[in-house]
Amino acid sequence: MNEPCVVKLGDYSIEIGVGENEIEGQSVSGAFGKGNAYFSRVSGPGMDLLVADTTWISGERDIQAVRRNDSDELFDQLINRLRISVSPTERFPKLSLMEMRLAVPHSDGSRASAKKFTQEEVTAVIGRDIFPLLSSLRGVIPGTRESLLKDEGRRRTELGVVFNSADRIAPVLVWTLTRGIALLRFTKRESPIPGDFIKSGVVPEHPEVRISI
Secondary structure, eight states, X not given: OOOOXXXXXXXXXXXXXXXXXXXXXXXXXXXXXXXXXXXXXXXXXXXXXXXXXXXXXXXXXXXXXXXXXXXXXXGGGGBTOSOEEOEEOSSOTTEEEEEOOEEEOOTTSOOOEEEOOOHHHHHXXXXXXXXXXXXXXXXXEEEEHHHHHOOXXXXXXXXXXXXXXTOSHHHHHHHIIIIIIHHHHHHOTTSOOOOOEEEESOOOSSOSXXXXX
16 A cells, blocks of 8 residues: 655645545536545644545536534635636646635634735735745646736736646645635734645545545
């Protein structure tokens, strides 16, 4: 049996491919149907989340937290919410795109929402520039839509990241930084800054464990 694949970011860790299963639900476009969910576990201070990278029968793909486990109640705001679409790119057929918006809590007690930030603002929230951290993973390129996709429209300055569509680490790494860690650091500024990217083990293509949600 291969060693489990674990990505360490200092005090945070991501166990890749802890399970897999067919699920039923709603895709980003609102279509109901079946999908194949590839599960990873994201852990850190007060954080023990089950995250699903789901490819739907419609061909759509997204990633979101689906189980809080023993995490702080803070993370209820992310369960089955604020999913991130993993979209194909027209310019590069074998690459996928994820937008990088941060999970932001609200002072009025309403649930967190995902908002746009500049690279400098993201650095201020997370405590470090996450672009070099993301680039530590082979084939992952962060940037603006203009730099990545030659987008000249009104969204050209928005942040995103492109990566090989078969990559299982990149989507959950982006989710961890922009959803889990961002929400934690917005709420508790004393929370640890993520450390450098360190990977061990082999990414399982099809995990043997079947997880029901």
